[in-house]
Amino acid sequence: MSSGEETAGRAGAAAVAEDLAPGLERLFSFVPDERSYEVREVRGRLPAWLRGTCYWNGPGRFRRGEQRYRHWLDGDGMVTALRFTDDGRVHFANRFVRSAKWTAEEAAGRALYRTFGTTFAGDRLARGIALESPVNVSVVPFAGTLFACGEQGLPMELDPLTLETRGPFTFGGALNPVSPFAAHAKLEPASGELYNFGLSYARERPSLHLYRFDAGGGLLARRRVPLERPVSMHDFCLAPRHAVFHVGPYHLDLQAVVGAGSSLLEALRWEPEIGTELLIVPLRQAEQEVVRVPMEPGYCLHGIGAGEDPFGRLVVDLLELERPLYDQYQEVPDLFQSIGPGRPVRLIVDLEHRRVVERLALGYDRAPDFPVTVPRLGTTAAEDAWMLGMSAAGRQGRKFFDELVHCEWRRGAGAAPTVWRAPRGQYLVGEPAMAPMPHEAPESREPPDVAGAARGGALVCPVFDAVRGESRYLVFDALDVAAGPCAEVRLEAPLPTAFHAAFAPAPLP
Secondary structure, eight states: OOHHHHHHHHHHHHHHHHHHSTTGGGGGSOOOOOEEEEOOEEEEOOOTTOOEEEEEEEEOOSEETTEEOOBTTOSOEEEEEEEEOTTSOEEEEEEEOOOHHHHHHHHHTSOOBOOSSOOOTTOBOBTTTBOOOOOOSEEEEETTEEEEEOSSSOOEEEOTTTOOEEEEOOTTTTOOTTSOOOSOOEEETTTTEEEEEEEEOOSSSOEEEEEEEOTTSOEEEEEEEEOSSOBOOOOOEEOSSEEEEEEOSEEEOHHHHHTTOOOHHHHEEEOGGGOEEEEEEESSOTTSOOEEEEEOSOBOSOEEEEEEOTTSOEEEEEEEESSOOGGGGBSTTSOOTTOOOEEEEEEEEETTTTEEEEEEEOSOOSOOEEEEOOOOSSSBOOSEEEEEEOTTTTSSSOOOOOEEEEEEGGGOTTOOOEEEEOOTTEEEOSOOEEEEOOTTSTTOOSOOOTTSOOSOEEEEEEEEETTTTEEEEEEEETTOGGGOOSEEEEOSSOOOOOOEEEEEEOOOO
């Protein structure tokens, strides 16, 4: 191929990418100011029962001085809050998490630490062995406070109202800076207890640590589960009696990071020939055996939920992928260039015989991610799930989330979901925050379930208009997504992407 043909080919590929995701570079091109204000423009009608605060956490900046970050997971954590008050007002706030990384680099005026996908001359590791977390993945209201969490390391405690960083949360001294602690801590609604896990990547003795905390933040139990290999896992599912981990053959070579100066992305190895399994850990009986269930090779970044069926069998809902997708988060802003399919899957597990006895796959494969459900008080698995998807999945070129999806398990295998698609050039830039409708609310159209929880609620979705460079939140009736948003909360300034969301309800007046 001549140089002229090669240049023309690159230009043609770029044109296709731009056609799939017009203006996406605007989403990653600015550093947002920290703000706190009452929202002046709300269009449409907010649900009368909606009271409480939606929180998001995600990467808020993609450059430090002259250094630009390459990977979606690299940016410094920024928490945003959208508060719906008793008098019908809406208040917005956003603030960077004052992590150790943010604080040191803010003082230096330049990048200091290696990140998930970016290395540079003279970059540092925390204690010489790990990334210094940007604390940019999730947010958890718990024990009267608010946690911002990263992939590893202690959560940072924030003021739930002002979002001011209070400092690392040690659970009364039970954990320390080297304690493994992942981003997806989960609340058990009935007891108020908090569960989370962490991974130790020691080459000789890799292990998974499962934590259980009481409603006040005190450590109740910590169980160490040996692993055969130092495996990468991001999430887990919490069932009434078990924690469920999808263990795919995605392995971390820590020595490549520490000794060879690799980025974490470069040190991850996908080895499907090794196989995949479900790792099922009892929650309260430490003496009970861990169950390992072999599966077909595959990968799961995010679980959806778990429960039990009428026969007492374990039900596990997850987003099943053919392979990992962290490579699709790079290069910013040209993300998801060749993202593969994925779909929501329900597994019925016979624990006694250690096998999956049923597998129900729903009819949506447009790279779904960021699933949410209504929090459950009972033992049964949720019948509804909501998530984001990409209408351009399966086509080459950069793309981003532009579909809001409602799936119903009761409709059976292959059932098509309900989908709302954003207008061209607008993107859903964070996990939907699920605000469950109180069953006593006058608008409730569904009878409460056996645990007294309403089936539906409101989904609050952050949206970025890449054409205008504007941000807003869209509010949907969770049981009527296809009708489009019932309200828009329009912001004074644009916001970057977020990852995960949480909702902290306020009591009805």
